Amino acid sequence: MKMKKMKLVMVGNGMAGVRTIEELLKIAPGMYDITVFGAEPHANYNRILLSPVLAGEMTIKDIMLNDVDWYEQNGIRLHLNKKVVRIDRRARKVTAEDGTEEDYDRLLLATGSNPFILPIPGKELQGVLTYRDIGDTNAMIEASGQYKRAVVIGGGLLGLEAANGLKQRGMDVTVVHLAEWLMERQLDRTAADMLKKSLEARGLKFLLQKQTTSINGPLIDGKAGRVESVSFSDGETIPADLVCMAVGIKPNDDLARSAGIHCTRGVVVNDTLQTYDPRIYAVGECASHRGIAYGLVAPLFEMAKVCANHLALMGIGRYQGSVTSTKLKVTGIDLFSAGNFTGGADTEDIVLQDAVGGVYKRLVIQNERVVGGVLYGDTVDGAWYFQLLRDKQNIAEIRDHLMFGQSHLGNSGHQGQNNAANMPDEMEVCGCNGVCKGTIVKAIKSQGLFTLDDVRKHTKASSSCGSCTGLVEQILASTVGGAYEPQQTATKPMCGCTDHTHEEVRKTIREQHLLSIPDVQRFMEWRTPNGCASCRPALNYYLLSTWPHEAQDDPQSRFINERAHANIQKDGTYSVVPRMFGGVTDAKQLRRIADVVEKYDIPTVKVTGGQRIDLLGVKKADLPKVWADLAMPSGHAYAKALRTVKTCVGSEWCRFGVQDSTQMGIDLEQAFWKMYAPHKVKMAVSGCPRNCAESGIKDVGVIGVESGWEIYVAGNGGIKTEVAQFLCKVKTAEEVLEYSGAFVQLYREEARYLDRTVHYVARVGLDYVKKRVLEDTEGRKALYARLQFALQGEKDPWQERAAGAGRGEFESFEVAV
């Protein structure tokens, strides 16, 4: 017995609509019988790349996103070149111009927008074009081969891109603009003047504050002939063989209007992208959401995601509007604008201007948050500022160097590279996976990628250590321009299995007292039957850290290292790092280690950076026996847990030492070992400010001074060296334990899985940490108590397994065949 599938009809075959279908196919494949109507003769192409096509930098073929085969492969009925002219809402049927009819259960309107045409005499003359689709682009390319003088009406984003393209094609171009300066809706005057100057240097001419009153040309046998000139309200007339009107767009809501669906300026939709007819949805430029019809690509993708979710009857997700950014796609001109760039009475500006160098940056700040900005000449950090804007991140702590960009904060690629635009194509961007810039650009263009996650999946760039993420984002932003949508870290779902964020999941686990992974997945309506390799370890950790001694550990949801309690190596063998508290060992331990190495034929013995000994190349089956013979505690070198507490010799031996750092390190390690965390946690204790234990790059670093101990937090010596920040100074060893314990417990309770302390503190701010750990005495004691409670009775995993627990994990089977 087969249930009859519901029918989904989509009108409009552009980026927003097709993206919605793609999202829908991803989460609910086979749920609908899908039919698509497109008025253009082409399949889905990347409209935002029409400008490079006009400029001769790309071809139509380069910008196709989904070819006809794609529709066929996904079982979608495609009607090209058929304009839908009627919706019969009662019979649930649409009719195209040529009489084609399709029934629907759900209708998706993605009719896009139409260029606005000035209501002036002569608008119907030959050679008067708009700039919207492949047809317009081809017409302009053709005209540029036959005619010389072009007039572009409109000095906005689209007009300037058209003008640049026509100029590149060899025409003599004049841009006519009504406002006082170019792109007045995206730029302030200073940036616009700089832009105008550099476009003039390329040979473009500008007429500002000019109102076009008529386009003039002959009438031949009562029919409009070729355009000859353009006249303005001040009486001036200039010659023209080609006129391109780029004065704006208006949502194409004619079809919806004619069917009696409520439209204002666009088809009115709610936060689920549903129109006033509950069976009919609208996405993209034709939709009017909270009074805004978006004309940029990035918001369309967010809409697509939400709409697909509701079409799939999942009912999660709301579209709550977008903050958009603009990037001019004119090769050689770097310009970026986002948010409220003009500011007001309650905002402050940070401005950097170098007229000779051609750089202008202006950030608008309100209540210590970036609310808008304009960048000209150096837009490298546009993506980063935009991210700060969208995440509403408090910038108080980085305010003094905000203007110098992200690279100044030490957060960009390797080899000191922080400017993707200046990198040659063959230069390596991702050192982990050996991906060079050219490969990334090619993948973005040929696969039609728009998000960092897409690029990671297809190219692997920035998917390992992540340190080149900034560079990859820059490459993405400069390749797709205005369609670039930075990762919305604040509302990013945990993984593809859910739309819930890490924070929502943690909150629900706490509030609903959920105790197992299946419980969470059921309660929060996971899309997959049992999660994936990315959410399961996170859920396991969230459960255990929220409900210690109550939630049941699920070994099958742990990464192999934590399941086998050893580190898997590239050849499938394991490494064993026994714990040496505070880096102190003795003859008995060393003798046992030596015996184990010989007995189990362990090929490599190495001293680690954390003052311990690593035995590499141990067979999995030998692990329990090795642990039994070593008779040393687990070093947790394999786990997201407390690793090592590195120490220097300290006052016991060192002639400079002022505190007993070794004992302090031993005490810390004894107190906190067996502590699992969102990621690994490393500590160090130095006995004097010479800091031989390198406390400055640890998650918790302690430095002994004459009068007590200084505690530093959130340092990192790994992928990106991050200097730890000073938290406080305390007097006694007990206080060191309490304050560091409270800090790590805060991190354990609030950080996202796989965030190191540096990421967590960067997100919440050191001030917040100080408030919780320093100012709130009761709160600090409670945090510390919760950590102690969690660690109470926690067993040494090696000892348990040496005694026979979890034997199955280390067993394998043998067959003779």
Added chain:
Amino acid sequence: MNAVMKMSTGMNWTKICALEDIPRLGARVVHSGHGDIAVFRNAEDEVFALRDKCPHKGGPLSQGIVYGKHVACPLHGWQIGLADGQAVAPDVGCTGSFPIKVEEGQIYLQL
């Protein structure tokens, strides 16, 4: 599982272990004359057998996290389909699979 049995003419089923010897959403390794074979059990108690080598860099798939009908390789996170050994797009690659069945709670491999 029936689909794989079709190509089973002339070869023998070898008993490996009990279904209960493998945890749900887990795997065990079988050392055989054909090299190491990873035997998986998913949440629905279906079993699968793949060559214990990821098509990417030879990682032991038996050590990966099992979810749905996939396993994530422990070395670099490639996702491999349990039924066909195919890597999930955009990665490209395939590892061999073996006919496998469960009878009266015992797992059999055809080698």
